[in-house]
Amino acid sequence: MKTDTCSVCGKEIGSYKRTKGMCHRCYYKKLWKENPDKYQKRLESCRKYRRKLREKVFAHYGNCVFCGETRVEFLCADHKNNEGKVHRKEIGRGGSETYRWIIKNNFPNIFQTLCSFCNWGRGVYGKKYKSEMKKWAIRVLEREKQRGEYI
Numbered sequence: 001m002k003t004d005t006c007s008v009c010g011k012e013i014g015s016y017k018r019t020k021g022m023c024h025r026c027y028y029k030k031l032w033k034e035n036p037d038k039y040q041k042r043l044e045s046c047r048k049y050r051r052k053l054r055e056k057v058f059a060h061y062g063n064c065v066f067c068g069e070t071r072v073e074f075l076c077a078d079h080k081n082n083e084g085k086v087h088r089k090e091i092g093r094g095g096s097e098t099y100r101w102i103i104k105n106n107f108p109n110i111f112q113t114l115c116s117f118c119n120w121g122r123g124v125y126g127k128k129y130k131s132e133m134k135k136w137a138i139r140v141l142e143r144e145k146q147r148g149e150y151i
């Protein structure tokens with residue numbers, strides 16, 4: 001099989017990924033450099049769109065069910081009862097695809113809101129996470145309050 005190398009970074013690239021003799025990474029880097037405004041705008045509108053999706057979803061599901069976190073950028077939609085694996089196949093890889101799916105399907109009652117901290121904590125504590133996380137979240141909130149950081 002014929003392989004090509006990127007004219008910029010010299011990395012081997014499969015012909016299906018070739019874009020003007022460059023690998024995708026270098027190609028988009030170049031585009032970005034040439035049209036910073038255009039790409040900045042695109043990135044910006046993409047971000048806004050994703051934020052809108054998230055705001056809609058969490059307006060429905062509410063704050064983090066454990067610690068009450070309200071800042072949208074920290075929240076994620078969590079599958080109750082670990083149905084995540086099955087559903088992920090159906091609704092895509094997560095991220096904005098998931099949020100689109102939720103909105104399209106009229107906010108099914110299989111999700112709950114978790115913040116990234118509690119989500120992480122559940123990964124650490126497993127089944128005991130509910131009680132452990134409550135203790136943990138309270139400690140964090142106390143600490144933030146003491147430092148005056150909690151809004």
Ligand SMILES: [Zn+2]
Pocket residue numbers: 006007008009010011022023024025026027
């Ligand atoms: Zn390259």
Ligand SMILES: [Zn+2]
Pocket residue numbers: 064065066067068069114115116117118119137
């Ligand atoms: Zn939380």
